[in-house]
Amino acid sequence: MSEAVTAHRVDEFVAAISQPDAPAVFRDGLAAYAVDGLLPEVAVTVTHTDHVRLNLSEAQKHGLAVIPFGGGTHSGLGNVPTAYDIALSTVGLDRIIAHEPADMTVTVEAGVPLATLQAVLAHHGQFLPLDPPGGGGATVGGVLAANAQGALRHAFGTARDWLIGVKVVQADGTLVKSGGRVVKNVAGYDMGKLYVGSLGSLGVIVEATFKLAPLPAAVAAIGVTCPSPHAAAMLLFAAHDAGLALHAAELLSPAAGRAVLGDARWSALVRVAGRARAVERTLRELREIAGGLRATYDLRDPAQTARAWDDAFAPGALSLRVSVLPRSVAGAIEEMEAALGGAAALLSSTLGAGLIRARVRPESDAEAGMLVGAVRDIAQRHDGALVVEAAAPAVKRAIDVFGPARPDFAIMRRLKQALDPSRTLAPGRFAGGL
Amino acid sequence: MQSLERALGRERVISTPDELIAYEFDATIERGMPQAVVFPESTEQVAAAVRVAHRAGVPVIPRGAGTGLSGGAVAAAGGVVVALTRMKRVLKIDVVDRVAVVEPGVVNIDLSRAAAPYGLYYAPDPSSQRACTIGGNVAENAGGPHCLAMGTTTNHVLGLELVLADGEVIEVGGHSRDVAGYDLTGAFVGSEGTLAIATKIIVRLSRIPEATRTLLAIFDQIDDASGAVSAIIAAGMVPSALEMMDRNIIRAVEPVLRCGYPLDAEAVLLIEVDGLEEDTVEQAEAIDAICRRHGAREVRLAREAADRELLWAGRKSSISALGRLYPNYYVLDGVVPRTRLPDVLRQVYAVAGRYGLAVANVFHAGDGNLHPNLLFDEREPGVTAKVLDAGAEIMRLCVDAGGSITGEHGVGVEKRDFMAWLFSGDDLYAMSRLKTAFKAGEDFNPCKAFPTHAGCGEVTQAQVRRTAAAIGPDLYV
Numbered sequence A: 001m002s003e004a005v006t007a008h009r010v011d012e013f014v015a016a017i018s019q020p021d022a023p024a025v026f027r028d029g030l031a032a033y034a035v036d037g038l039l040p041e042v043a044v045t046v047t048h049t050d051h052v053r054l055n056l057s058e059a060q061k062h063g064l065a066v067i068p069f070g071g072g073t074h075s076g077l078g079n080v081p082t083a084y085d086i087a088l089s090t091v092g093l094d095r096i097i098a099h100e101p102a103d104m105t106v107t108v109e110a111g112v113p114l115a116t117l118q119a120v121l122a123h124h125g126q127f128l129p130l131d132p133p134g135g136g137g138a139t140v141g142g143v144l145a146a147n148a149q150g151a152l153r154h155a156f157g158t159a160r161d162w163l164i165g166v167k168v169v170q171a172d173g174t175l176v177k178s179g180g181r182v183v184k185n186v187a188g189y190d191m192g193k194l195y196v197g198s199l200g201s202l203g204v205i206v207e208a209t210f211k212l213a214p215l216p217a218a219v220a221a222i223g224v225t226c227p228s229p230h231a232a233a234m235l236l237f238a239a240h241d242a243g244l245a246l247h248a249a250e251l252l253s254p255a256a257g258r259a260v261l262g263d264a265r266w267s268a269l270v271r272v273a274g275r276a277r278a279v280e281r282t283l284r285e286l287r288e289i290a291g292g293l294r295a296t297y298d299l300r301d302p303a304q305t306a307r308a309w310d311d312a313f314a315p316g317a318l319s320l321r322v323s324v325l326p327r328s329v330a331g332a333i334e335e336m337e338a339a340l341g342g343a344a345a346l347l348s349s350t351l352g353a354g355l356i357r358a359r360v361r362p363e364s365d366a367e368a369g370m371l372v373g374a375v376r377d378i379a380q381r382h383d384g385a386l387v388v389e390a391a392a393p394a395v396k397r398a399i400d401v402f403g404p405a406r407p408d409f410a411i412m413r414r415l416k417q418a419l420d421p422s423r424t425l426a427p428g429r430f431a432g433g434l
Numbered sequence B: 001m002q003s004l005e006r007a008l009g010r011e012r013v014i015s016t017p018d019e020l021i022a023y024e025f026d027a028t029i030e031r032g033m034p035q036a037v038v039f040p041e042s043t044e045q046v047a048a049a050v051r052v053a054h055r056a057g058v059p060v061i062p063r064g065a066g067t068g069l070s071g072g073a074v075a076a077a078g079g080v081v082v083a084l085t086r087m088k089r090v091l092k093i094d095v096v097d098r099v100a101v102v103e104p105g106v107v108n109i110d111l112s113r114a115a116a117p118y119g120l121y122y123a124p125d126p127s128s129q130r131a132c133t134i135g136g137n138v139a140e141n142a143g144g145p146h147c148l149a150m151g152t153t154t155n156h157v158l159g160l161e162l163v164l165a166d167g168e169v170i171e172v173g174g175h176s177r178d179v180a181g182y183d184l185t186g187a188f189v190g191s192e193g194t195l196a197i198a199t200k201i202i203v204r205l206s207r208i209p210e211a212t213r214t215l216l217a218i219f220d221q222i223d224d225a226s227g228a229v230s231a232i233i234a235a236g237m238v239p240s241a242l243e244m245m246d247r248n249i250i251r252a253v254e255p256v257l258r259c260g261y262p263l264d265a266e267a268v269l270l271i272e273v274d275g276l277e278e279d280t281v282e283q284a285e286a287i288d289a290i291c292r293r294h295g296a297r298e299v300r301l302a303r304e305a306a307d308r309e310l311l312w313a314g315r316k317s318s319i320s321a322l323g324r325l326y327p328n329y330y331v332l333d334g335v336v337p338r339t340r341l342p343d344v345l346r347q348v349y350a351v352a353g354r355y356g357l358a359v360a361n362v363f364h365a366g367d368g369n370l371h372p373n374l375l376f377d378e379r380e381p382g383v384t385a386k387v388l389d390a391g392a393e394i395m396r397l398c399v400d401a402g403g404s405i406t407g408e409h410g411v412g413v414e415k416r417d418f419m420a421w422l423f424s425g426d427d428l429y430a431m432s433r434l435k436t437a438f439k440a441g442e443d444f445n446p447c448k449a450f451p452t453h454a455g456c457g458e459v460t461q462a463q464v465r466r467t468a469a470a471i472g473p474d475l476y477v
Ligand SMILES: Cc1cc2nc3c(=O)[nH]c(=O)nc-3n(C[C@H](O)[C@H](O)[C@H](O)COP(=O)(O)OP(=O)(O)OC[C@H]3O[C@@H](n4cnc5c(N)ncnc54)[C@H](O)[C@@H]3O)c2cc1C
Pocket: B026, B027, B061, B062, B063, B064, B065, B066, B067, B068, B069, B071, B072, B073, B084, B104, B125, B126, B127, B128, B131, B132, B133, B134, B135, B136, B137, B138, B139, B140, B141, B142, B143, B144, B145, B192, B193, B194, B196, B197, B198, B199, B319, B320, B408, B409, B445
C-alpha cells in the first residue's frame, strides 16, 4: 500500500474516532511506541473499554493495523510486524475493579501496573505470584499478552495458572469474555488460555480476574556457589525432591553469579518462603545438601538479591529463552555458557520448569545472528526449543523468533483467521507470522 | 456399520440394541441411543472410526468411563460412540522430569498407583477416581477434593495427541509449558469432548508430600461451618482439601461406614493439610483454633493413616450413599465466591423446601464449589419436573451470587440453556470459533456445552429450556 493511501486512511480513522468523550489521539511522541524500529502513524490512549471498541472497529474498517501497548517493557517480543499503523495504549484502563480479600480474587483493568496491583494486594497479605524481571512498569494486560514470568515460575507456574476470567475486545470491536470471578469454573471454553502469550494477536485484553496467593510469613534467600552447573542442578533437584519450602530456585552461570551474588561461579539461588517452621527446616536441609556437594552456602538479603536478579534479567539487547526437560538443564546451560561466554552473557535457569534465560550483549548484528544459531542448535540437541525474546530488528528479520512451525500450526492459523480475519491485530508478530 | 467393522475389526464394534443399552446414558438422567459403539485400541483405529463417521455424516461422541455428570458422553442426536476404555496403557513415567504419558482410557487412580513407587502421584482426584478416565478428566477439566491447593486438571496437562473430527491426527503442547504458539492444550482442557478426541495425554506428576494431617471439625450450625471456611482462607492458609458435608450426608454415610461423623451434627468439615512435617503441625494447630473460634463443638485430628482413610471414605462415597435415603438423587454443581457460602447455602435449603424436596450437600467448600443433591423417588408422579425446576433455581442462585453454573462437571446437555445467564451471544460466538479452528463441525459431539437448536430433543431438555426461560431474564455478568 502506498504511503499516501495509508495517510489518507489514517486521517479518516482519526476523524472517525474523534468524538466527544473519545480516545485521545497523538501524532507526536511516537518514539515511545516503537516496535522493532517501526513507528506507528498515530498513538491512541484510552480510558474506557468503549474507546478500545471504537478504536478497533474503526481500524478494521479502514484496514489499519493495531498493536496494543501496555507498559512497553516487553515490546521486544515477537516477530517484526508486517504492518503497524496505530499504537493502542491501554495504560489509561487503570482501575482495580474489585478486590475481594476474603475470596482471594481480584478483577482489574488491563492498564493497571503490576507493581500497583501488588502494593494493593500486599496490604491484605496477598499477591499475584507473577514477577517478570524488569516488570516494574509492566501492566497487567502486558504481562498476560507477553506471558511474562520470573523466578516465581518455580513454585507458581505461569499467568495461565492464575487467570480465572478475562474480557477482550476483538478485532471487529466486539467485547467478549470468558471465565468469571470464581476460582473454579468450567462453563464455556477456557479462551483465557489462548490470550495468555498471544501478543495481542487475537484480541486486546481489557480486563482480567485472577486468583491470588497468600504472602509467605517468612522469606529467606540462599546463594550456594558450586564447582559446576551439575552440582548446582543436583542441589536444586535434591531440594525439590525433599519438598522443601521454595518459592524460587534458579541455577546461575558464573557471570550471572557475579551480577546477582557478587561471586563469579556457578551457583544456585534459592528463595525460601513459607510459615516459620517450614522455612527453618528448609534452611537446615539446604545447608546439609550443600555441604554434601562441597558447595558454599550463604544467607543473603532476600529483597536485595531479588532486585539484583531482576536487574540482571530484565529484557535486554538480545534475550533468549531455551526450554528443555529439567534433566537436560545442566548440560544445556553449560554448552550455552561456552557458546555465549565471550559475549558477556548472563544465564539463569528455573530448573524445575526446564527454562533457561540468557541475556547477551553482542557487539554486532552479525554476532547476534550467529549466537542465536548456536543456541538454537544446543536447544535442538537437547530436544528443546529456543524463543528469541528480544533482538535487533535485523537479527529478527532473518528468523522466526519462535522457531520452526510446530505440527499444530494449522490449528493456530485457523484460529487467527477465525478471530482476526482482517489481520488488524499485530499482524505478523506472532509465531509463524500470524 | 459394515465400514466401521471393516475399519476396526468386528470385535471392536457393537451395534445391537441389547449391547447398546449400556451406552445410552452416563451418570445423569440424560438418554440418547447411539447407532454403534466402537472400542478402538490405537490412535489409528480412533482415526479410522472417526473418518468413517465423518464421511457418513454421522455424529461422533467420545466416551471415557461414562461417569460424567452432565450428559457429555450421551449420544444426544444418535451416532457413533467412540469408547476409549481399551486404550488404557500408561506409556511412560519420567521420574526426573515428573511427567507421564498416558492413553486416554487410563483410570485416574491407576495413574497415581503406577507413579507411587517413584514417590509421585497425579494430583487431580475426582471423587469418581476409581472409575473415571484421564481422557474424561481432560474433557471436563475435572476437579476433586485436593484441587484447592493443587489446581484442577488444566494445571496438570502439558500436551495432547488429538484425533480431529475429520480423522487428522495432531499433537498440541508437549512435555513442557513453554512450546511456542497459542496454548491449544489449555483451550482443549474442559472442552467437554466437543473439539476432538484425545488419544494421548502428557501430564505433570507431583511429589507425594512428606506429611499429611487430616482434621474433622464438627458443627451444630451450618453457618458456623461456612464461616470457618472463609476464615481459614482469609487467614492465608491454603489447605490441600477443605470439604463440607451437611446433616443429610452424614445420615446417609455414617450408619454404614461408621467413619465417626456425629449423627446429631449439622455439618462437618473435612480439612487436610500436607507438606513438610513441621508445617502441617503448624497449620493443623491454626486451623483447629479457627474452627473452634467459629463455633466448632469438636475438632478431631486423625493420627494414623487408617483413621485418615476412614474419614475420607465417608467423603468419597457420600453421593453413592445417598441411595440409602432415597431411590434417586440429582447432583448439582455450582460455584459461588467463598464469602457467599453461608447465604447461598441458606437459599439452597429454602428452594428445596419450597419444592418439597430433600437436599443433601457435600462439596468442595474451599473453592466455593457446591454440590447440592436433590433427593427424590422417580415413581412419584411429576417429581422429575420439580427436581429440574429446583435445580435450575439453584443454578440461578449461584449466578446471582457472582458465581457459575458449573465448577467441574461441565455444562453438557443439561445446562446449556443456562449459559445465557453467564455469557452474551458475542461471547458464545467467539467460543464457537474455537470449533472452527479445530475443524469440529456440527456432527462432532452435538448438543453439548452451548445453547443449540433443533435435533437435540430429549425429554428433560424441553423442561429445562422452559424453566430457564421462566427464570430469565438473561443476566450478563
Ligand atoms: C460419584 C461421582 C463422583 C464424582 N466426583 C467428581 C469430582 O469430584 N470432580 C469432578 O470433576 N467430577 C466428578 N464426577 C464427574 C465425572 O466423574 C468426571 O466428569 C469425569 O472426568 C468423567 O470421566 P469419564 O471417563 O467417566 O468420562 P465420560 O463420562 O465418559 O465423558 C465425559 C466427557 O468427556 C468426553 N470424553 C471422554 N473421553 C474423551 C477423550 N479421550 N477425548 C475427548 N473427549 C473425551 C465425553 O465426550 C464427555 O463429553 C463424579 C461422578 C460421579 C458419578
